[in-house]
Amino acid sequence: MRARPVIVAFPYASFRRSALSGIRSVFFISDGTGITAETLGHSLLAQFQECRFRLERLPFVDSQMRAQACVRQIRAAAMRDGVRPIVVSTIVDAAVVAALREADALFLDLFEQSIGPLEAELGVRASHSVGRSHGITESASYFARIEAINFTLAHDDGQSHERLNEADVILIGVSRSGKTPTSLYLALQFGIKAANYPLIPEDFERDCLPPELLRHRGKLFGLSISPLRLAQIRSERRPGSRYAQPDNCNFEVEAALQLMQREGVAVIDSTARSIEELAALILQAIQPAEQG
Incomplete structure (x- = not known):
């Protein structure tokens, strides 16, 4: 003992x-x-x-x-x-x-x-019972969240373009701008089917978004980030790589921002925002459309 x-x-x-x-x-x-x-x-x-x-x-x-x-x-x-x-x-x-x-x-x-x-x-006494929230596993909202999580995982990082018509939101932006954690938070907390797609040098050379995404322009949200912060994040993942070099980060961020703005995609700066704040801004934008 x-x-x-x-x-x-x-x-x-x-x-x-x-x-x-x-x-x-x-x-x-x-x-x-x-x-x-x-x-x-x-x-x-x-x-x-x-x-x-x-x-x-x-x-x-x-x-x-x-x-x-x-x-x-x-x-x-x-x-x-x-x-x-x-x-x-x-x-x-x-x-x-x-x-x-x-x-x-x-x-x-x-x-x-x-x-x-x-x-x-x-005017009613609470049950004061342990684990009352566990009953939510039987609710429709719980199963909707599970379905959303599965959808989001299958459509993370541009893995699949199938069933994008079922997506509630499609996040785009350069690698490490916060797309994956924001997508998963939307799915886990709110049952939002969130796909995400990384903008890569090939997209900048082509100077347009992939046609699979343009078909769903109304669901697109762009995440931008300061080049300095992006370089810091990438350096933690791949120190000393070209991927993390400040000049490359600056090029990718500027090219992505210009591309998204030209295509009419709403852009949110993720530099100093938490995942919760990003999710709240996206929900605020899509919920009026859903209610209408």
């Missing part, structure tokens, strides 16, 4: 100094997958860009025994970092939450903050 870690209490002032100078551990803990806790937690942490965080998701914490295992990890992180961790939780079982609170951490209990006001407004 592992020895219990020593619990060290730190005054608030030292919390603040450590948070500003070092790395603070953040745990996203849930009785389900933890994706909701992680998504909301990321949105909160993004407001503190001067801080550095070590992130860890702990899913399926649906018993006091598993909560106690989490407590040990939280305490170990506190000892390692020299500052108490942050816990973002979406657990509904009060006993499991109480077990988690044995750790010395800043707790952001997203359900506790939301369920009480909802119960008061609706």
Whole structure:
């Protein structure tokens, strides 16, 4: 049996100094997958860009025994970092939450903050049952998302031009401009069938988009990116290659932008935007058309 870690209490002032100078551990803990806790937690942490965080998701914490295992990890992180961790939780079982609170951490209990006001407004007590969201696997929207993911994977990086008429969105742009992660996010979160196609030197030499794409001009969205940022991303993937050279990145970005603008394709700059922001802009553009 592992020895219990020593619990060290730190005054608030030292919390603040450590948070500003070092790395603070953040745990996203849930009785389900933890994706909701992680998504909301990321949105909160993004407001503190001067801080550095070590992130860890702990899913399926649906018993006091598993909560106690989490407590040990939280305490170990506190000892390692020299500052108490942050816990973002979406657990509904009060006993499991109480077990988690044995750790010395800043707790952001997203359900506790939301369920009480909802119960008061609706005049109905919530079930407080573990894993209620699991029932969505039986819903039509769940299966639509699965179908969209399969479609998006089959049409990633221009792998296939078949069934493009079924696509809701077709993203185009130079390699590493953010097409694949944005496509997958649209499919996973919203059930959007998103194909994507990389613009390559052959397209620039031909000076037009492939005919397979032009047939679906109304579904095209272009992603652009600053040449400097593109060179940084490509250098991480293929350091020292011609592919990552700044002059080549500058040529590809400019050629792609001119091509897309000439073809009347709406272009979104992905340089400083998150995947969530890119997806929101695309959804904003296509949903009015769908509703009409």
